Amino acid sequence: MNRKISRLLVAVTAAAGLALATTAATASALAAPRSTSANVSSTVAAASTPQVRAGCQAAAPGSMSCLDLIRTDVHGVLADAMRPGATPSGYGPSQIESAYKLPSSTAGSGQTVAIVDAYNDPNAASDLAVYRSQYGLPACTVASGCFKKVSQTGSTTSLPAKNAGWATEESLDIDMVSATCPLCHIILVEATTASNKNLGLAVDEAAKLGANAISNSYGGSDVSDATWGKYYNHPGIAVTASAGDSGYGVSYPASSTYVTGVGGTSLNTSSNSRGWSETAWSGTGSGCGKYNTKTTGQGTVTTSCTHKAVSDVSAVADPNTGVAVYDSTAYSGSVGWQVYGGTSVASPIIASVYALAGSSANDNNNYPYSHTGSLFDVTSGSNGTCTTAKWCKAGVGWDGPTGLGTPDGDGAF
16 A cells, blocks of 8 residues: 555544445445435445545656545445435435535536546446436436547547546546536546646646636646646636645645645535535645745735645535445446545536636636635634644634635635
């Protein structure tokens, strides 16, 4: 086990909250009638500390790693094995819409969210169809023009090699766009490899194809925008990136001046007026970047960082309170309906909220800083130890693990 994965497992083990039920209880939940959000939450939070594995290996020098975490204590269930009326474990579209007070069922028409990942998921379109059918979402197909899968050069036929690990990431990302903005179109851009350059070229291709928002659920070592920032600098397009899954520490491109860095939370139902509560997830990345210019928005809050700080905003990421994902590309023997976490969940959610709000010249990472009244401030939880508390501990106002907070509608985007 490499050091990054070891740190990741320690972070997840330390996560607050309870886990999904044991294997037997989970199997029962998968066969149970469709639940209300409260009942789904009781399924997501039931017994002991979750067991997870990372979707991708640690990033090699000059490359990125995807940032999804897959629950191994929840056995995958193929679509044809689901009993009619059953609900997959993990949060689905209605819970995402409810938790963040989103206009998911009415907004987003005419908007396009691009997902940038590496390698090819050969089952992306068919898995997306299963997910949307399960939750009663309108179909989003290649034939209708709603879904498009291309290489980093825009080809629909000459695609990268298959990689089952990255395929799990791609399934998660397009499912989260579907959950958050079901009326949005989706473009999946597959980089040839996970190198910084190829992923950057894929981001450029997503912008070229007309995306209103671009999500990047991957990260690597903190580096300078002087080298890589040109790929993420697309004025008028909201570009988001996951903050990382290894606890306190900064990764790129979340630390880029041009990107909305997205941290992670633990999300649970509550008896409060919102109906939900959130704390900082112990696995989310955060802190001060070393290289890139602080945004004007961050200049309006106290980050105590000289350069761009992570995060800007946040959304659910804790595998302990994870989301339902459908992936049929065999990876370590687990296929079908599974429960995922990681800041890979949060990035496409936030990109999709930008799309729900509608495209405009204001689509950038400064906008939320002047609209904090449309965010839920997350004020508890931490992701490690640090010399300045706000870099690793949630509190009132901006903090590293959760940024300004999570969406309360789409007004901050």
